[in-house]
Amino acid sequence: MVRLKDIAERVGVSVMTVSRVLRESPDISEKTRARVLAAAKELGYVPDATARGLRTGKTRLWGLVVPGIDEPAGAALASSVEAKAFAEKFELFIADSRGDPEKEREAVYRILSRRVEGIVLAPAGGAETLQSVCNLVGKQPIHLAVVSAEIPDPRPGAAFVEIVFDDAMEALARRLHTLGHQRLGILKTGAWMAEPLAAAARRAAEAAGLAAREETAKEMRPEPAEIARAAERLCLREPKCSALLAVDDLAALQAGTALERQGLKVSKGVSVASCGGTVWTEFAKPALSAIRIPWREAADEAAGLLRAMLEEEAKPSLRRIRAEFIERESLGAPSTG
Amino acid sequence: MVRLKDIAERVGVSVMTVSRVLRESPDISEKTRARVLAAAKELGYVPDATARGLRTGKTRLWGLVVPGIDEPAGAALASSVEAKAFAEKFELFIADSRGDPEKEREAVYRILSRRVEGIVLAPAGGAETLQSVCNLVGKQPIHLAVVSAEIPDPRPGAAFVEIVFDDAMEALARRLHTLGHQRLGILKTGAWMAEPLAAAARRAAEAAGLAAREETAKEMRPEPAEIARAAERLCLREPKCSALLAVDDLAALQAGTALERQGLKVSKGVSVASCGGTVWTEFAKPALSAIRIPWREAADEAAGLLRAMLEEEAKPSLRRIRAEFIERESLGAPSTG
């Protein structure tokens, strides 16, 4: 590995001179600059950002911890944060908690030990387990931005980006009610934010005068057959639901397919909606995605907060971002009878 | 930030003693061990892996560079490599080249400057631009594992995981021929590995006695309307293709939808196939995914190679992984006439 010292010896100057040249400091004669640059190139010098960080105290490192980086939502988050990091000349650690709070804790700890300047966290657990991670990070002189639908009260010392589902869910429930639906089936999985989504759906259904039933598949990405069974329990068994809301697009896609196999026709007879908002789902099956979740906006906001906190002494803040209801073809009137 | 020194002063021992306790070295009296541990906990000590890495020369850091981390294939890769890294107690940098060889070069350089011990690269460009990145990395004392369908010849000094499409494509082409198809439309996008996939499809079509036509959308993830136009050009304009192969599932999904809107029925009349093999696409639309690309296997292999290279002095190796043809419902006989 080539060090400054190697270049210095080669050129016959001090290490400091080389360091200055490479950092483009002024006060360097054109002659030495050229010779140093040439030697650096010739030797294939790659600066050691690790050593620089140790000396300066600035590592230009960020960390991101998500539950499920290969889930559409997690991938959207990763993409947004990575883009910001790259543009700002930060390197980004990514760790996947896989929905496990224990793994999340370990990931955060390990990332802390790398002396990152900030962490974006998409929490795996609920508000309780989040507290403990916030405490851990709070003791370190770094910044934390949490993207979540459940904000602990009182708020720990971190920047929060809260994703709010209520307005969108209420709009959806009202729309379904207007179309003539009386009972909403909620299909929950172990996907990120599934529980807050389901809770918002329940609240909205009640407010709109819809009865609601819920079926749960615990895995983050359940077997298609399991989703099919849940969908059938909701829409084929008494009391039958004429409308189905799945907490994510892929589950909705499966559920819709399953119901059509059973002879129900989506949009006529049974309405199917889902919560989505990633490049992938928007692209693949926009018809179902009635609740658009602003994953990218949330991630951009979180990354923006980290960057902002670098400069100003930003106080722990709370930023709300709202999901929105989008009218889709998969929503229709219930079959009569 | 708490340092070993702080603990040492607190307990009244030397820094080395503290270091030893924290690294669980033997030859430490139970008494001091307990006191050091207590102080470390009390002060909220988090070790500085950066400084450790500087001193030991072992950073336990890996890097991953992909084109499109929010694409199904990129996300699958990230997930696999992250899992291996986490299990092996490595931290993982992730950078997204977004299909741009220039960005890829910068990402690799920046990751090198973090003194990672290994890099997994999913190259953005073809074999030519890959060479230059391999040269850059080759000068450093670290390991490189490349996941690609195009291996440069002669092979640069790196471990290669080659994804091979030919067998699967040939099986697909033969099947289509048997079903009575005479002309295959190939729908290419700017997705990762699109060009090698299309090339393999062309070769396979020719070998099976199918004529082939190709339409290209340059973006990695083109507008649905653009895909629809391309699909229509292939299947509605003379010489009409009775079978369509898209280089990725999402494009196929869009294409299928577009063709059905035009009155063609997928699996009767027009056959639609795609190249997939990620959790998302398998889950959402298995019907279309006739070429299963072993993304995860490839990523696991690449991560495994990195790990192996840590221990033994592994030579630059080449490992082939084959895509497989899977019979799907979306394949049927062409409409007669």
Place this chain on the structure above:
DNA sequence: TTGTAAGCGTTATCAT
């Protein structure tokens, strides 16, 4: 314009 000395937090090595 260039050089010298010291130190960032840790561990290898040798000493006690």
Place this chain on the structure above:
DNA sequence: ATGATAACGCTTACAA
């Protein structure tokens, strides 16, 4: 069983 010293590669502070 514990401590002292130096060094990893770099940059800040000061001197020449």
